Every structure is written in structure tokens, then in C-alpha cells.
Amino acid sequence: MSDTSQDQGIPAPEGAAHLIDTEYEIGQDNIDGEVGPFGFDIHNPVFLISGLSIVAFVFYTLALPEQSGALFTWLFGAVTKGFDWFFLGAANIFVLFCLMLIVTPLGSVRLGGDEATPDYSYIGWFAMLFAAGMGIGLMFYGVSEPMSHFSSSIGGIAQENGVRTDWAPLGGAAGDEQAAARLGMAATIFHWGLHPWAIYAVVALALALFSYNKGLPLTIRSAFYPILGERVWGWPGHVIDTLAVFATLFGLATSLGFGATQAASGLTYLYGSDVAEEGTRAFLGMPFSNTVESGTENSSTLLVLLISAITAIALVSVVRGLDGGVKVLSEINMGLAFLLLAFVLIVGPTLAIITGFFDYLWAYVVNLPALSNPATQTIAGEGGRGDVNFIQGWTSFYWAWWISWSPFVGMFIARVSRGRTVREFVVCVLLIPSLVCVLWMSVFGGAAIQQVVMDGYTAAQDAALPLQLFEMLAALPLAQITSLVGIVLVIVFFVTSSDSGSLVIDTITAGGKVDAPVPQRVFWCIFEGAVAIVLLMSASGLKSLQSMVISTGLPFTIVLLLMCWAIYRGLRSERKA
Amino acid sequence: MYSRIMVPVDLAHKDSLSKAVDTASALAALWGAELVLVGVAANTPGSIAHTPEEFRAKLKAYADEQGAAHGINAQGKAVISHDPATDLDPSLLKTADEMGADLIVMATHLPNLSDYIWPSNGGTVAGRAKASVMLVRP
Numbered sequence: 001m002s003d004t005s006q007d008q009g010i011p012a013p014e015g016a017a018h019l020i021d022t023e024y025e026i027g028q029d030n031i032d033g034e035v036g037p038f039g040f041d042i043h044n045p046v047f048l049i050s051g052l053s054i055v056a057f058v059f060y061t062l063a064l065p066e067q068s069g070a071l072f073t074w075l076f077g078a079v080t081k082g083f084d085w086f087f088l089g090a091a092n093i094f095v096l097f098c099l100m101l102i103v104t105p106l107g108s109v110r111l112g113g114d115e116a117t118p119d120y121s122y123i124g125w126f127a128m129l130f131a132a133g134m135g136i137g138l139m140f141y142g143v144s145e146p147m148s149h150f151s152s153s154i155g156g157i158a159q160e161n162g163v164r165t166d167w168a169p170l171g172g173a174a175g176d177e178q179a180a181a182r183l184g185m186a187a188t189i190f191h192w193g194l195h196p197w198a199i200y201a202v203v204a205l206a207l208a209l210f211s212y213n214k215g216l217p218l219t220i221r222s223a224f225y226p227i228l229g230e231r232v233w234g235w236p237g238h239v240i241d242t243l244a245v246f247a248t249l250f251g252l253a254t255s256l257g258f259g260a261t262q263a264a265s266g267l268t269y270l271y272g273s274d275v276a277e278e279g280t281r282a283f284l285g286m287p288f289s290n291t292v293e294s295g296t297e298n299s300s301t302l303l304v305l306l307i308s309a310i311t312a313i314a315l316v317s318v319v320r321g322l323d324g325g326v327k328v329l330s331e332i333n334m335g336l337a338f339l340l341l342a343f344v345l346i347v348g349p350t351l352a353i354i355t356g357f358f359d360y361l362w363a364y365v366v367n368l369p370a371l372s373n374p375a376t377q378t379i380a381g382e383g384g385r386g387d388v389n390f391i392q393g394w395t396s397f398y399w400a401w402w403i404s405w406s407p408f409v410g411m412f413i414a415r416v417s418r419g420r421t422v423r424e425f426v427v428c429v430l431l432i433p434s435l436v437c438v439l440w441m442s443v444f445g446g447a448a449i450q451q452v453v454m455d456g457y458t459a460a461q462d463a464a465l466p467l468q469l470f471e472m473l474a475a476l477p478l479a480q481i482t483s484l485v486g487i488v489l490v491i492v493f494f495v496t497s498s499d500s501g502s503l504v505i506d507t508i509t510a511g512g513k514v515d516a517p518v519p520q521r522v523f524w525c526i527f528e529g530a531v532a533i534v535l536l537m538s539a540s541g542l543k544s545l546q547s548m549v550i551s552t553g554l555p556f557t558i559v560l561l562l563m564c565w566a567i568y569r570g571l572r573s574e575r576k577a
Numbered sequence: 578m579y580s581r582i583m584v585p586v587d588l589a590h591k592d593s594l595s596k597a598v599d600t601a602s603a604l605a606a607l608w609g610a611e612l613v614l615v616g617v618a619a620n621t622p623g624s625i626a627h628t629p630e631e632f633r634a635k636l637k638a639y640a641d642e643q644g645a646a647h648g649i650n651a652q653g654k655a656v657i658s659h660d661p662a663t664d665l666d667p668s669l670l671k672t673a674d675e676m677g678a679d680l681i682v683m684a685t686h687l688p689n690l691s692d693y694i695w696p697s698n699g700g701t702v703a704g705r706a707k708a709s710v711m712l713v714r715p
Binding site: 025026027028112113119211212215216217218319320321322323324325415416418503512513514515516517518519521 | 618619620621622623624627628631659660661662663664695
């Protein structure tokens with residue numbers, strides 16, 4: 001590759017010229033050996049600290065459910081309410097930073113050196129980053145979030161002692177269905193569009209730049225080399241990497257919990273009567289029964305079975321590796337999701353959805369400045385926005401959630417993005433997925449809103465959150481088939497998150513080595529499933545998990561802000577070299 | 578009898594490789610065959626090299642060293658894989674086909690219990706390669 005340029009007297013740009021000169025050897029802190037017949041190669045102390053702390057957390061929530069429940073409820077509120085301005089402001093910075101990279105000359109730097117060529121085709125690359133990045137949320141919230149904002153907007157503003165008690169975004173749109181639909185979609189797109197993808201892009205770019213161009217190990221701490229210098233290999237680095245493992249594992253376990261709930265609800269809805277697990281037993285032909293807590297609650301046995309099944313498929317995928325497992329599943333996933341999207345688009349109110357797409361996109365653009373305004377004081381008219389419940393309950397929660405997912409998604413995106421230029425990278429990670437999210441939300445949310453506005457069909461609006469997708473599909477033809485496709489998609493989306501997450505945790509806990517023994521990733525995959533199962537068993541488990549995810553989002557916001565600076569420094573030095 | 582002998586090498590474990598490399602070198606000298614040392618690495622920085630280029634350079638240096646020591650024509654061939662932990666066997670088999678190796682000499686461990694769950698790399702290559710395969714026990 002570099003031979004031809006040497007012949008012409010130009011020094012090969014791909015190579016040692018840009019590398020950061022450090023004494024640290026990748027893997028120098030690792031311990032390797034064998035447990036029984038299985039080999040391991042783990043980072044000391046990141047592997048042990050993160051593994052043991054997670055186990056301690058699980059014991060705490062199980063042993064003291066009331067105390068831990070109270071603590072986590074407090075923590076959840078404190079983070080999303082106390083730091084809403086910080087999350088909103090930081091996310092705006094990430095979007096502006098990414099847009100800046102597109103238009104400035106820094107965008108011409110190529111990840112992996114000037115002569116590197118992309119590892120994956122556009123389709124394979126896009127499928128993987130999309131499946132890891134949004135995954136299940138699109139299934140879970142695709143119908144329900146536009147619906148919620150639509151309903152709350154149409155309800156208008158309600159006040160008590162000068163503080164708003166309604167959940168409408170911005171000023172709401174009392175009584176006006178068209179305006180409420182527009183505002184509701186704009187708010188949804190706001191939560192799924194530029195901001196989350198900018199968060200991912202920052203982390204992914206930092207990791208890709210410092211490992212492909214600077215030769216540092218593929219772990220989160222490497223992005224801090226320009227700031228901390230050699231200290232990143234010591235305790236500051238251990239803390240950063242351990243935080244990343246927490247955020248990833250808790251995020252995945254929470255998602256597994258939600259996904260299992262939605263898949264279970266869907267199965268019940270399709271095959272059962274009003275007794276929750278009956279549907280699944282009928283579907284799987286399972287001979288056993290277990291006590292049903294209440295009529296429509298999902299039984300825990302069913303959830304455990306589903307999580308085990310998802311984990312088992314993910315296991316096969318991680319053992320088959322990045323190309324043979326993760327990529328193949330991501331592509332299947334994208335194909336199925338596209339089919340479902342096309343089906344709803346064609347069979348549903350096609351014209352309304354298509355005009356809706358542009359209409360909602362425009363509504364997003366118009367409302368973006370107001371929605372992203374970080375002046376979140378509670379009283380309207382005194383410099384604040386007033387829509388306090390919307391900001392704290394939705395936006396702040398989402399931002400913390402995306403940020404805590406960012407080490408995982410960012411690292412995975414970095415792993416598959418070698419050979420792209422920074423400009424190409426930002427356009428593809430920021431703009432294209434945002435547009436796809438707009439399309440997805442316009443189709444699923446738009447169809448559901450049209451059902452309410454045009455036909456007065458309110459089943460989706462009234463249904464429980466995990467069921468709203470299926471209720472929306474029920475109003476369209478072939479509901480049995482599409483609902484089944486929906487359930488399969490929920491499961492496959494989970495598998496693609498679970499397997500790529502295991503790869504990421506394995507790499508971080510192996511000190512950035514991507515070729516650690518396979519049993520290690522098998523361990524993390526099973527561990528994720530086990531944490532999700534154990535916490536689903538306890539009453540406050542899922543809530544505790546969610547609080548942990550949100551809480552790790554706060555320190556990580558600071559990490560991300562520092563990363564922007566590090567990326568800027570790193571890209572500047574690439575341009576000079 | 579043989580014109581191109583392939584030896585898969587893991588530069589992180591040069592010591593445990595020497596028996597296989599010496600064996601292959603002796604065979605190469607006997608038949609005047611070319612020795613190709615094949616290394617598989619990820620494109621991310623690892624314990625051996627920070628970039629694919631550095632990996633290629635290190636592999637070439639190792640091959641030159643072996644060639645000089647045994648008086649044979651030895652080459653290094655780097656294969657860059659997305660996920661070496663799982664793609665090792667298919668990468669080696671594909672490389673053997675592409676370069677037309679007629680003998681693969683490969684270091685392997687003593688058979689043990691874990692082979693039933695994760696077959697050894699040597700075992701898998703021997704089971705699937707078109708070329709003759711010689712497995713060298715430690």
C-alpha cells in the first residue's frame with residue numbers, strides 16, 4: 001500500500017509518523033492464564049473492580065430492596081432534575097462540535113492514516129452502527145413516544161402555584177390536533193435525531209482517532225491522553241474504563257429487561273387470552289405452568305425464559321465473531337425493520353405519512369432552538385421555558401440515557417469505522433441515522449396519530465406502553481403476521497445490542513486487546529443476562545438498574561466534554577503531521 | 578516435493594513457536610521450498626504492533642531472521658482480520674489457498690478437555706485445509 005508513495009519520494013503517511021510516543025505497551029497490565037481448560041487475558045485491575053462492583057450492586061438491591069429502592073428513586077430524581085440544564089447544554093455543544101467538524105478542514109483527516117481503506121461497505125457499516133445505537137428503543141418508543149407527546153400537547157397547559165403540572169412540550173397546543181401532532185413529532189424527533197447521534201459520534205470519533213491514528217489501545221481512557229498524559233495508564237484511566245463498563249453493562253441489562261417485557265407483552269397479545277404467560281406457553285408448546293401474579297402481568301418465568309433465549313442467541317453471535325455473527329445479525333435486523341417500515345408506509349395512510357415526514361421534519365427544525373434551550377428554570381416568563389415535566393421527565397432522561405450508552409455504542413462504531421474520513425464519518429453517524437429516525441418516527445408515530453385523528457381509533461393511545469406498537473399494527477391488515485415480525489424484531493434488536501455490548505466490555509476489560517480469548521466474551525454475555533434476570537426478580541430491580549444507568553450518565557457527560565477538546569487537539573496534530 | 582511451506586505464527590509467543598519454525602525451515606531447506614510465515618492481527622493497536630504497517634514490518638523482520646539462520650528463502654505475510662479471536666482459522670485457510678501453500682506446518686498444544694468445546698486451531702486447520710498439514714506438539 002505505502003510502497004508506491006515511497007517510490008514517488010513522498011513519505012508514507014500511514015505509519016509511525018502520527019503515533020503518540022508512549023512507554024506504555026498494550027497489554028502490559030494484563031494477567032493471562034487459564035481457569036480449568038479456558039484461557040483468559042484480562043486487565044488488572046479494571047476487570048476485577050468492575051466485575052465485583054456489579055455483583056455487589058446486585059446483592060445490595062436484592063438484600064435491601066426497600067432501602068435501595070428509596071436510594072435509587074432519589075438518585076434518579078436528583079440527576080434528571082438537578083442537572084437538566086447541564087445535560088441539555090452539553091448535548092447542544094456536542095451537536096455544534098460535530099457540525100463544526102463537517103465544515104472545517106479538520107474533517108479531511110482519515111481514520112487509520114491517509115491511505116487507509118474502509119473496512120466495511122456502507123450497508124454493512126450502517127446496519128451495524130444503527131442496530132447498536134438505537135435498536136430496541138425504536139420498537140419500544142416508535143409508536144408510544146409520538147403518541148404521548150401528541151396527547152399531552154393537545155391537553156394544553158395546566159398550572160399549579162405558577163409551576164406547570166402538565167407534560168406537554170414547550171407551550172403545548174391545546175385543542176388543535178394538527179398543531180399537537182406537529183409539536184409531538186418535533187419533540188420525538190428531537191430526542192432521536194441529531195443530539196443522540198452527536199453524543200455517539202463524539203465518543204466514537206475520540207476512540208477511533210486515538211487508536212487508529214495515534215496507536216493507543218482501544219479503550220475509553222486513550223482519549224484522555226492529550227489531557228492526562230502518561231497518567232491515563234494509572235488510576236485515572238482505571239476509573240474511566242470502569243465507569244464505561246458500568247454504564248455499558250447496566251444499560252444492556254436494563255434494555256434486556258425492557259425488551260423481554262415488550263416481547264412478552266407482544267406474545268401474550270398475539271397468542272394468549274387475558275392470562276399473561278398463556279400466550280407464550282401456547283406459542284412454544286410449553287408443558288409447565290407457573291403461578292400468575294395478576295391477570296395481565298407478565299410472569300417472571302416467561303421473562304427469564306425470554307432473556308435466556310436472547311442471551312443464548314447473542315452467545316452464538318459473539319462466538320462467531322464480528323463478521324460471522326454481529327454483522328450478519330445486524331443486516332438481517334435492518335432488512336426486517338425496513339420491511340416492517342415499508343409495510344406500514346404502504347398499507348397505512350401513505351399520503352399522510354409522506355407529507356407528514358416533511359411536515360414533521362420542518363416542525364423539528366422550527367422547534368429545535370426552543371426545545372434545546374437549556375434555560376430550564378421552572379417559572380415561565382422569567383427566562384425559563386416552563387415545560388418542566390417535559391424537560392426533566394423526557395429530555396433530561398433521554399440525554400442521560402444516550403450518554404451512558406455512548407461508551408458502548410461509540411466504541412462499537414469506532415471498531416467498524418477504520419478508513420473513513422472524519423467528514424464522511426460525522427455525516428454518516430450524525431445526519432443519516434437522524435434522518436432514518438425521522439422517517440421511522442414519522443411512519444410509526446404518524447400512522448398511530450392518523451388513526452386517532454382521522455378514524456378515532458384510540459386503542460394504541462390507551463394501551464400499556466409495551467403494547468402500543470401492536471395495537472397500532474392491529475388496525476392494519478395482516479396484523480397477525482406483522483405483530484409476529486414486530487416481536488421477532490424486538491428480539492433481534494436485543495441480540496444485536498447484547499452481542500456488540502459483550503464485545504465492547506470484553507475489549508475494555510482486556511485493556512484494549514481485541515484478540516482476548518473467546519471464553520472471556522462468553523463470560524460477559526452470560527453475566528449481562530444474569531444481571532438482567534436477577535434484577536427482574538426483585539420488585540425495584542429494573543428501576544434500580546435504570547437509575548444506575550442515568551447516574552453514570554452524569555460523570556460521563558464531563559468525560560464527553562473533555563473528549564471534544566481531546567479530539568480537537570488530536571485532529572490538529574494530524575493536520576500538521 | 579514441496580515448493581511453498583506455510584507456518585502460522587503468533588508473534589506474542591515466539592518461544593513456543595520455535596520448534597514448528599525450525600521443523601518447517603529444515604523441510605524447506607531439504608526441498609528448496611519457500612517458507613512463508615503467516616501472522617494474523619487486528620487493525621486496532623495490540624500488544625505486538627500499533628498499526629497494521631508496524632505488524633507487517635515486525636513479521637518481515639522475524640522472517641528475515643529465520644531465513645538467514647537457516648539459509649532459506651523466508652517471507653512474512655500479514656493477514657489483517659476484523660476479529661482475530663474468532664476469525665483465525667478461516668483467515669489461515671483462506672491465506673493457504675490464496676498463496677498456494679502445499680504444506681502447512683503448525684504449532685499446536687497437547688489435546689485437552691477444552692478441545693471438545695473450542696477445537697484447537699491446529700486441529701481445525703488440519704481438518705479443513707486442502708494442503709498437507711503437519712501439527713507440531715510442544
